[in-house]
Amino acid sequence: MGLDAQSWGIFIGNFLIGLREGLEAALVVGILIAYVHKTKRNHLLPPIWIGVAAAIAVSLIFGAILTFGPETLTFEAQEAIGGSLSIIAVGFVTWMVFWMAENARALSAELHGKLDAVQTSSWAVIVLATLSVGREGLETTLFIWSATRAATQGTEIGTVLPVIGAIVGILTAVLIAWAMMRGVMKINLAKFFTWTGAFLIIIAAGVLSYGIHDLQEARILPGLNNIAFASQDFIEPGGFLATILKAVFNLSTTTTWVEAIAWVLYVGIVMPLFFWKQKRGHIPSRKVADAPKASGMVHVSKVVNKVTSEATSSSSSADNKTPTSD
Numbered sequence: 239m240g241l242d243a244q245s246w247g248i249f250i251g252n253f254l255i256g257l258r259e260g261l262e263a264a265l266v267v268g269i270l271i272a273y274v275h276k277t278k279r280n281h282l283l284p285p286i287w288i289g290v291a292a293a294i295a296v297s298l299i300f301g302a303i304l305t306f307g308p309e310t311l312t313f314e315a316q317e318a319i320g321g322s323l324s325i326i327a328v329g330f331v332t333w334m335v336f337w338m339a340e341n342a343r344a345l346s347a348e349l350h351g352k353l354d355a356v357q358t359s360s361w362a363v364i365v366l367a368t369l370s371v372g373r374e375g376l377e378t379t380l381f382i383w384s385a386t387r388a389a390t391q392g393t394e395i396g397t398v399l400p401v402i403g404a405i406v407g408i409l410t411a412v413l414i415a416w417a418m419m420r421g422v423m424k425i426n427l428a429k430f431f432t433w434t435g436a437f438l439i440i441i442a443a444g445v446l447s448y449g450i451h452d453l454q455e456a457r458i459l460p461g462l463n464n465i466a467f468a469s470q471d472f473i474e475p476g477g478f479l480a481t482i483l484k485a486v487f488n489l490s491t492t493t494t495w496v497e498a499i500a501w502v503l504y505v506g507i508v509m510p511l512f513f514w515k516q517k518r519g520h521i522p523s524r525k526v527a528d529a530p531k532a533s534g535m536v537h538v539s540k541v542v543n544k545v546t547s548e549a550t551s552s553s554s555s556a557d558n559k560t561p562t563s564d
Contacts, residue, residue, distance in 0.1 A: 248389045249403035251441060252382055256407025258434040259378035261427075262338070264415035266370050273350050282353075285360040289367025296368070297375030304383045305397070314456045320387060321452030327384040328446045330377045332508060335435045339515040378404075385441055388448035432516050439512060443504045444487045447497040454494060466498040 267290055274282045304323070308316045352366055386400040417423035454462040468491060487501075 245399055248386075248400050251389065252385060252400045252403035253407040253410075254434060254437055255378070255382055255385060255441065256404035257411050258407075258431070258438060259374055259381075260408035260411030261414060261430070262334075263371050263374040263378075264411050266374065267367075268415055268419060269350075270353060270367060270370070273353060282360070282363050285363035286367045289364040289369075290371050292364065292368045293370075293372035293375050296372055297379045300376055301379045301383060304380070317452040318456035318458055320384075321449040321456060321458070323380065324384040324388065324445050324449030324452065327377075327380045328442045328449065328504075331381050331438055331442045334377060335438060335512060336515065338431060338435070339512070378408075381442075381445070384445045384449070388445050432513075435512060436509065439505065439508050440487065442508075443501045446504055447493070447501045450497050450500050451494065454496065459496060461494050461496045464495045466493050466495045468492045 267286070270286050271283065274280060274286065308319050311319070352370075353363070382400070382404045386397055390397065390400065414423065414425065418425070450459060451462075453459040493501075
């Protein structure tokens with residue numbers, strides 16, 4: 239059975255969320271691994287991978303709690319929790335988008351410094367990797383859960399398809415990171431993070447609107463019956479435009495004034511600020527250069543340095559001349 243336009247829209251939306259967030263996490267792992275190889279401290283690799291595995295496990299447990307935890311609660315309690323978590327997810331995603339714009343250049347140096355500080359303790363390295371990747375994992379889990387609820391409520395689409403979309407996006411991010419590690423692929427990460435960031439802002443606006451609607455249904459916020467527009471009055475229900483409104487913009491068929499105002503204000507304020515920061519050049523725009531396939535982990539270090547525009551020290555040229563073995 240083929241997928242309709244709405245199903246594809248929800249799938250692609252969660253795919254892009256997983257791709258964006260997955261590539262961020264993959265870059266964090268790549269920075270840690272490349273630095274360990276460069277400084278010839280390969281004994282720290284197992285603790286790093288243990289930390290990554292722990293972060294994934296915590297994220298999966300968090301997702302299960304979000305999905306199955308509220309089932310025994312009353313309708314009002316479920317809506318209150320869902321609405322509150324949706325708004326929190328919007329806050330995290332907004333912070334993440336701007337944090338990447340402000341701190342991409344210093345990300346590599348920051349992780350290097352933390353790894354240098356804890357290099358004598360395997361447990362400390364595990365904690366560092368768990369926290370570094372776990373932050374991305376928990377944030378991704380919360381946002382995917384919120385976006386899935388917003389896009390599928392009132393439809394016959396279950397949660398399996400959106401989750402598959404997110405998983406495919408994350409796996410694609412891992413594949414891209416691996417290709418970059420091996421020097422067989424180049425990608426303009428500046429443009430990638432810019433346009434996926436803009437897309438996340440659009441999705442976040444819909445999640446914010448949906449969260450407000452949940453809080454209205456929980457009788458925490460007023461205005462549930464003050465309808466700004468009902469899309470079925472001017473758009474054919476189930477048609478292409480209705481599908482886009484629901485699957486991409488997460489706007490309900492009956493949008494209240496509070497929802498509509500929140501959506502417009504969020505996009506109208508956050509989107510211009512985001513592109514303004516890109517215009518100021520906070521995110522580096524250089525493309526990842528090709529490198530010989532034989533120098534896999536050395537290439538990872540070069541990729542990371544180009545992506546984050548890390549300020550190099552005077553001794554870095556000497557380090558680059560020293561062959562590094564896998």
